[in-house]
Amino acid sequence: MSDKQHLYLVDGSAYIFRAYHRLPPLTNPEGTPVGAVYGYTTMLWKLAEELHKANGPTHLAVILDKASKSFRNDIYEDYKANRPPPPEDLVPQFPLIRDATRAFSLPCIEEEGLEADDIIASYARAATRKGWDVTIVSSDKDLMQLVGTCAENKDDPEFPGGGCVDMLDTMKNQRIGPEEVADKFGVPPEKVGDVLALMGDSVDNIPGIFGVGPKTATKLIQEHGSLAAALDAAPDMKKSKLKERLLEGREMAELSRILVALKEDAPLPMPMEDFRLNEIPPQPLIDFLSTHGFSSLLKRVEAGTGSPARPTELNPAKADRDKEAAPSSPEGNRQPLPDMPAVDRSAYICVQDEATLEDWIARAFAAREIAVDTETSALDAMGADLTGISLAIGPNEACYIPLGHGGSDMFAEKPAQVPLERAVALLKPLLESDAVLKVGQNIKYDINVLARHDIALAPIEDTMVLSFDLDAGRSEQGIGGGHGMDELSERHLGHTTMKFKDVCGTGKKAIPFGEVPLDKATEYAAEDADVTWRLYQHLRPRLAAESGTRIYERVDRPLIPVVAGMEREGIRVDRDALARLSQEFSERIAGLEKDIHEIAGEEFTIGSPKQLGAILFDKMGYKGGRKGKSGQYSTDQAILEKLAAQDAPIANKVLEWRQLAKLKSTYTDALQAAINPRTNRVHTSYSLVGAQTGRLSSTDPNLQNIPIRTDIGRQIRKAFVPEKGNVLLAADYSQIELRLAAHMADVPPLKEAFDKGEDIHARTAEELFGTVDRDTRARAKTINFAILYGISRWGLAGRLGVEADEAQAMIDRYFERFPGIQRYIVRTLEEVREKGFSETLFGRKTWFPRIGSKNQNERQGSERAAINAPIQGTCADIIKRAMARMMPALTEAGLGHVRMLLQVHDELVFELPESDVKAASTVIERIMGEAALPAVSLDVPLAVEIGTGASWDDAH
Template identity: 40%
Template sequence: MLAQYAVVLVDASGYLFRAYHALPKLTTSKGEATGALIGVLSMLRKLIDETAPAYIGVVFDAPGPTFRDAIYTEYKANRPPMPDELREQLDPLKAIIRAMGLPLIEIPEVEADDVIGTLATRAAQQGLRTLISTGDKDMAQLVDERITLINTMTDSLLDPAGVKTKFGVPPERIIDYLSLMGDSIDNIPGVPKCGPKTAVKWIEHYGDLDGVISHADEIKGKVGENLRAALDQLPLARELTTIKRDVTLDLAPTDLQPSPPDEETLRAWYERIESKRLLATLTEGERQDSASSSDGNGNTLGQSSTNQHALGRSQRPAADYQTILNQAEFDDWLERLRQAELFAFDTETNALDYMRADIVGISVAVDPHQAAYIPLAHDYPGAPDQLNRNQVLNALKPLLEDPERLKLGQNLKFDMSVCARAGITMQGIAHDTMLQSYVLDSTATRHDMDSLAKKYLDQDTIKFETVAGKGAKQLTFNQIPLETAAPYAAEDADVTLRLHQNLWPRIEAIPSLARVYREIEIPLVPVLSRIERTGVRIDSDELGAQSRALAERAAELEERAYAEAGGRFNMGSPKQIGAIFFDQLKLPVVAKTPKGAPSTSEAVLEKLAEDGYALPRLILEHRGVSKLRSTYTDKLPAMVNPQTGRVHTSYHQAVAATGRLSSSDPNLQNIPIRSEAGRRIRRAFIPEPGCRMLAADYSQIELRIMAHLSGDERLLAAFAAGQDIHRATAAEILGLQPEEVTNEQRRSAKAVNFGLIYGMSAFGLARQLGIERQEAQDYVDAYFARYPGVRVFMDKTREQARQDRYVETLFGRRLYLTNIGHSNHQLRSAAERTAINAPMQGTAADIIKRAMIQVDSWIRTEQPPVQMIMQVHDELVFEVAEEAADAVSSHICALMQGAAELAVPLLVEAGIGDNWDEAH
């Protein structure tokens, strides 16, 4: 019953060595070792799927000596150094774990065991049940009624009875047991020739280690002689073996809440390590706002717990779920839906892609714990007769298209798009539990239905993998027998209804959040559905030509790199790069790895490239070119829908904590804009014949929001006068007239303007501008002296955030800051930077969402010859009839500029062209 554990602690260093020695030695096509890395990630994902913990800590041994080394200089002296191919995998592993949103812990001068022991003990003292994932027998000393071990290699659990069965002694005697035997791997002295049986026999007879020591003279034979010879060493062995439970930590077990994953970073890593399995699960994870492979409820595979039927589940109230197979039952439910003020609605489909998914069945609910599943297209051998799909959809169509009949769902955008494919234009979307959770607290939990049910209803829902299987053998929903499909589908509608009843009163209690929900997030659902289904046309031939050019450029960069290095090498191998950099070329060591080796991280490459070294610059450029090929020029043509001839992305409302939209498949937000190669990719986004591309972009919106929120007189005046804000800032700081400011001075002012919003320090500014730190500090000081309102705003915001533990956008959206009062300086500083940035970034997100709603309303009402086809950062992109382009552009700019009233003008810059790049 793994779901019963609130806290999960992972012995990550143990995971790493076990995976390295137990699993195949995998490498990428570039020669990078990945076997241990992928093994650890697989074990972690499996553990999280099976436990769905509220709190989780992934604990590594910190580099450097520990207190045990100080006690005994020969401690672990027999251990060989970490193999190079394993060491190469350590930093990528940690980066991926952090990107997964998992708290990663390394505490100097103690071992991971001690950190785990301290956290587990504190959790138990708080009444929290803790599961420790480890293969280390030493951890058995921690086991009690609230602390259990799990070995993920064997799926075996160790509770107090299990410890006694496995070792022959209870948990409280494990230290004595281990001290007597010693440990050759850790070089802990014990009693020679004292094995497990002897240790157990002595402890059973004499009670504990002290009893054995005090009766050493009674023990006969050679082993008795060995015991007496080892008496002076046994206290040391006990001290080395004992796991500390009182390590000084700046965090409590309840601080170990997982964060939303960084999907883009994860995708980049998974592509680099060439793991198709991990990429596939990430694709499911990114579809929180798209669909599960059956229903679109955001029940993403690999993100929430898997089959917990076999493992034990939370107790749920008795439910009355019906499977509708005859007309009379359907008619009864149809009448119930007609009479209901609000009903929960959910579709089950045969695909993830909303542009290809067909409806397999429909589930509905009106009252808690009562729901019905209407199967329509289950076609497995022996499937029972089902109601006619077209007749059922035609009967439901008037209800679904009636704006007065209010509907509720979980990620209803997916259902709306699927229904549109079936000829039904859904209206009356009143509530979406995914968005309710997101508006209530964007960082409290993931917003898929399974996670919400666990958090707000304390219910473990039926997981999709439970009914469909997983991997290559996973069934589509039409292949699943009704006896398992129907309860799963009906539960979705029931749980959605009950989540609404739990979440909506919480939102209504905070009027500002209710406004964000009612006026921004819910109205945006149909807008996004329409944009997604419209899609964007791309020029596959142009992308093919670009791909060939990029391949030639990559080959050229490789040859130049080989020439600089004096021979061929694997450009993806940190080990080979390090040898060339530091042994052969004698480049300066910028930073070191935790093990003390010279680092070849991307930050190091960038610094060396900035300092004029050719080879790091060539490697960086090669990586950028290769990423453009794999992510865009090769991939986009394969994503064209054969029916529409266009590419259809998925927009996610409930991912970014600040309220910004994100997108996937393809990710439109990450197409580069600053490089020429990136801009060329935008040239492949083209309109239909007779149309042009129109791009409308908010100009410096976050700086304008800063001026509004801070009320600084000079900033307000600069924007009111229509000045170039970066030139005006440089003029203010340097005491010049705007026309006297050089381009270099303007660039420095721009770095300050944007850097302050994102919490950049003087050190960061110095590095960005290539100047001394004191000069950068002087620049920052001068900025605040000229714009005192900005500093006052920042100071007040930090203080307000410390008091309220959240900040708000101009429209009332909240971002909670759990670490704003944290004793750890790094965590607290990061939260303070977020407190400054989030109101501006979140307000910008709210404004462009409001603009999308207004523009969409105008298009549907007036029906001008234009379609909204993309939203990217602060930009909206349209496809417009050529003859109407100028008039439409003027009207769209006016609508976007009217999306908010600020103390400074909102400026929208629009462009028209034959492709996206020309328009932008």
């Protein structure tokens, strides 16, 4: 063996992320998640075993990221700003990485202000300069810049041979040398930095050049030789998108080049000679492995099969820094509102006695406008218990009233609190007083919590709904659709709120809010009320200024208590019927599975599109082609149906298997689990801000997608039943979106057909094709829907199974027969481009910030959505208006006991005594049919179809 030294540099931080996603979520005997640590440990093990082997390590060190900020943030403050926080069950594993490294008696290097990549680069350079070889254990593309022979040393007699750098991906067990890098990037390693600078990196938030991806970046560097040359050549390129982008993005690319460059001259925290890898002392390793229950590795140590050992001293000073606090999130630096002091959590009061509570109630009455927030033991308003209430009456004037704190530890003393009953009795007049406005963030939740204590919270305002009515579509999608309090606070107040998880923890270690110490609970809860109060002051004036008053006051705000009531009602489901279905589906699934495996000739996971694709197209040789950027075969319904038509018996079996598996997991199993034990009914939760168009959405469980289109699926609908003596009544708007399109786009022939109660698709077929038969009617129906969704010739062609030319001809014909439709589309798009938003007949706005995007896909997607939004949104407005008026109208007719249970976009479901069906139907039909009036007078009638029965299915 030669004397050549070989330094292994392990990129520990990057490794653990990959290990986390690759390995199952193991926990150690104490319940701490250790899956990623296990992966890391086995990797070190493997590397240690390589000692003494040819090309194995003589020296080894683990390099870790110290903190999230580095010198790159000084150059570009948004560097890594897009990084999502690490998963919660990974966080506790970070310190364990150091424990594991120490258990192997290996050095662990980390340095403030430097990323692991920079430390690795600096060691690699220093080592190659001495003629050592270096292997970087990582698969990070940034590090690929370092791969290769260190040319500068090659001819230097002092360092015979020069040092080589390669990389090792231990997960794929793959060496990455210059050729592999060239394969991946199309350029040699020393030019990888130029390519990276052009393409950017969304995860690290390296800007790169917009619209330039890996392919284009590679091509540019190949052609011009370097980033600088490519940028210099831009002015002489022929006119193209790319040229514009290069000219526009020059600065960003140059900045990116600096960001992706690795720092190769950082001071080395420890001489690399100290990284010498020796036999590993067994005891620390044994201790570590047994603590975490890694028994198979433990056995191998004890059997003496693994013991390289001790390098130099560890770095004991670093151990103390393990528990470094997470870096605080970047403070939003927007101005606070004028005349409002900054949020000061120390000003909040914890109310623990009656006298103080009475004082706050008196002040709240005087304030006339207060924010209210309830804290509960869990997230589900129907199942959770009240833990406390906070009130805010002005900026920093907020209190928290604990009502259910302590109690889980029976030996600990409960904190002093006003007894729940007493507090509720004192607060009720305030919370129900017409003279005091109660503002909440998602106040529907608080309404439902308080309703269980016989408090009818009113009158109300909701900052979440306000934000939605002003800004729907403006922000990125996310939890709360961009209307969550933390986001709103950041955006409008420039204030970073305390996060629930910082107070209660997350995952297994999470504690209920009632176990949070009162000082901390007060800071958190009172801040929520304070921030809500401030947001209201900020958002409410915008309503009038931005013409949002109409939709908020006339449609959305009145709906809040109505939807809250529907959620509290819930709907009964027949548990036994669902259990029988689950059983039946299980058996049929098992049978199909057997058949499918038999036909395939092997066992595989049918639910894995990847495996299924491999079986169908690789093994069995059916034609079907690749699809999607993942390079995976598509196996969706349309493809399988094509295969079935090609006489592939396996396809039908898979289709049936899919259907049954879906129905079982999503419906028959899940719905049984969703039955509330207190009420014995299923209570969905509606989101008022869930869909950008103004529709509601339904979650936990979603009751807006219960099957209806197939017989087997309808079995599930049969399990939705009334209480004994009652029936379910379903009232549907018939063809409401087409009716609205006919009105809004002014299409006389369609309006006339609706007026006369004709079959609208038949009428369309008549207009388009001159004849009506099954085929032309079906085509006309498809086209009608295509219009509502923003048509494209390719989309229509795909649906109709014709060529794009033919589809285009039909579209042309449609526009010719119904010129109003084309005018509507043009007008709508012009308006959206000009103003940035679309509007419904009732003034609901939906913003389309990407309508002017340079990205064709993005832009056209926005255009289609913008064509659809006014129609879908107007439909949502209309049924919302009907819902808000429904119970008062029924009550006036002496039918106050009729219960409105569900909304499914164009349908309302009620439960009522059979004897009231006739009277109630009259009221329901009238309220729904007249819902647009008096604000809007439609040119088409709104037809309502009503059915009743002993189940939701029977009601259709």
